[in-house]
Amino acid sequence: xxxxxxxxxxxxxxxxxxxxxxxxxxxxxxxxxxxxxxxxxxxxxxxxxxxxxxxxxxxxxxxxxxxxxxxxxxxxxxxxxxxxxxxxxxxxxxxxxxxxxxxxxxxxxxxxxxxxxxxxxxxxxxxxxxxxxxxxxxxxxxxxxxxxxxxxxxxxxxxxxxxxxxxxxxxxxxxxxxxxxxxxxxxxxxxxxxxxxxx
Numbered sequence: 001x002x003x004x005x006x007x008x009x010x011x012x013x014x015x016x017x018x019x020x021x022x023x024x025x026x027x028x029x030x031x032x033x034x035x036x037x038x039x040x041x042x043x044x045x046x047x048x049x050x051x052x053x054x055x056x057x058x059x060x061x062x063x064x065x066x067x068x069x070x071x072x073x074x075x076x077x078x079x080x081x082x083x084x085x086x087x088x089x090x091x092x093x094x095x096x097x098x099x100x101x102x103x104x105x106x107x108x109x110x111x112x113x114x115x116x117x118x119x120x121x122x123x124x125x126x127x128x129x130x131x132x133x134x135x136x137x138x139x140x141x142x143x144x145x146x147x148x149x150x151x152x153x154x155x156x157x158x159x160x161x162x163x164x165x166x167x168x169x170x171x172x173x174x175x176x177x178x179x180x181x182x183x184x185x186x187x188x189x190x191x192x193x194x195x196x197x198x199x
Contacts, residue, residue, distance in 0.1 A: 010191035010199050013182065023184065023196035031184040032175040036054040038079070043164045044072040044089075079165065081172055087165040091117060092120045104131075110146050113139050128165065131157035143176035157163055 011019060061149045075091040094100045101111045117134045135142040142150070174180055193199050 005045065009193070011194065013190065013192065016192055016194070016196055020192065020194060020196035024190075024192055024198075025178055025181050027196065027198075028185065028190075029176060030064045030168065030182055031188075032180050033172070037175055038153070038168055038171070039103045043077075044160055071095055071103070079168060080126065081165075081169050086126040087128050087161055087168065089120065089129045089161075106149060106153050106154055111150060111191055112140075113146075128158065128161045130154065130161075 016024065016151070071094065072089075073093045073095060073199065074089040077086040078090065080085075080086050092188070097111075101108070106114075114133065117137045119132055119134070121130050121132045123130065131154050133154065135147070135150070191199050
């Protein structure tokens, strides 16, 4: 039996025709969407502007033990960027209660009155993670004004989760864009045949 060696000429991406480039990009649509592309430790953390707006002294706070880690820690996230648009955090933990209180704009006296009577919940089938206050166990009665503050705090947290979901969507859109796929192809120095197949 005779054996034949077939020589295939290799081309860099920019040497391909426009049609072959389109085919290569189509075949490598998930090049940048590797397992864990969504991982971001600071997904829920406050920006510098948010810290300033809550009158948190950044110079003092940055010396705290947790600083440089994250305000929030979590085991993993679950999300859907399509029809059931949602974002959930599993085992969400706050690393500094006082910064969290300031983040939520809750006065100290009300915070102490609650004494940890709050939790993160994932209710319903496809919800975003929510911050829920259980005022039944709070120390003393909760006034209507205090309840309004707590309702607003829940909204602040909900807005932050929505921002994180939007950030996730933008990252997905970028990583699956033509521009990002071409960057990935060039970074990996892939070679192609004339039809845009990797060789």
